[in-house]
Every structure is written in structure tokens, then in C-alpha cells.
Amino acid sequence: MAKRYFDRYGNFKLNDKLTFIPFIKLTEKSTDLKIEWKKTKKLDKVSNDQYGAPYYGWLIMLANPQYGGLEFDIPEGSILKIPFPLMDSLQDYQNKINQYLRENGER
Numbered sequence: 001m002a003k004r005y006f007d008r009y010g011n012f013k014l015n016d017k018l019t020f021i022p023f024i025k026l027t028e029k030s031t032d033l034k035i036e037w038k039k040t041k042k043l044d045k046v047s048n049d050q051y052g053a054p055y056y057g058w059l060i061m062l063a064n065p066q067y068g069g070l071e072f073d074i075p076e077g078s079i080l081k082i083p084f085p086l087m088d089s090l091q092d093y094q095n096k097i098n099q100y101l102r103e104n105g106e107r
Contacts (some may be wrong), residue, residue, distance in 0.1 A: 004053075038077075046080070064080050
């Protein structure tokens with residue numbers, strides 16, 4: 001699987017400072033996985049289990065906006081959507097970032 005880091009901040013760096021990072025709604029796919037959340041498990045571990053790399057907890061959170069932006073706010077026993085496959089989900093994210101930048105005249 002994808003062990004390489006995806007720089008989700010790269011499009012929003014200007015002179016080594018971060019600019020506004022918009023919320024991006026991922027497209028739901030029939031291939032997305034679902035797991036039951038256990039408070040004893042952390043998103044980096046879920047990411048590693050599902051994708052073979054611990055870097056994509058942020059992507060899982062984007063797929064589950066009802067829980068806000070912190071894994072600590074996810075109630076025990078909740079069903080989490082895991083965007084899958086990873087590369088398709090990252091491409092969807094990047095396409096939506098590109099669209100956002102085009103529409104908002106940034107960069």
C-alpha cells in the first residue's frame with residue numbers, strides 16, 4: 001500500500017506559512033470500508049491497519065465530518081467510514097483542492 005507521505009498542506013503554504021485550509025467533502029464510494037470505533041484505538045493505528053501507513057487519520061476524519069476534527073470526540077461504538085482505496089481517495093481530495101483553488105482564485 002501507500003507508505004509515502006501525502007503532503008496535504010503543500011497547496012496551502014505561502015512563504016513557509018500556512019494559509020486557510022478549507023474543509024473538503026470527500027466523495028463517498030461503494031468501495032469505502034466501515035469499522036466500529038474503539039476508544040482504545042487511535043486513527044494512526046487504523047490508518048496503518050487499512051492503508052499500510054499511519055499518516056492518513058486526517059483523511060478518515062474528512063470522511064466522518066459529523067465527529068468534528070478530533071478523534072477524541074468520536075463516541076465509542078460509532079461506525080467510521082474509511083475512504084478506500086487510498087490512492088483513489090487521495091486523488092479525489094487533490095481534485096477537490098484543485099477545484100477549490102481554481103474557484104477561489106488562489107495561487
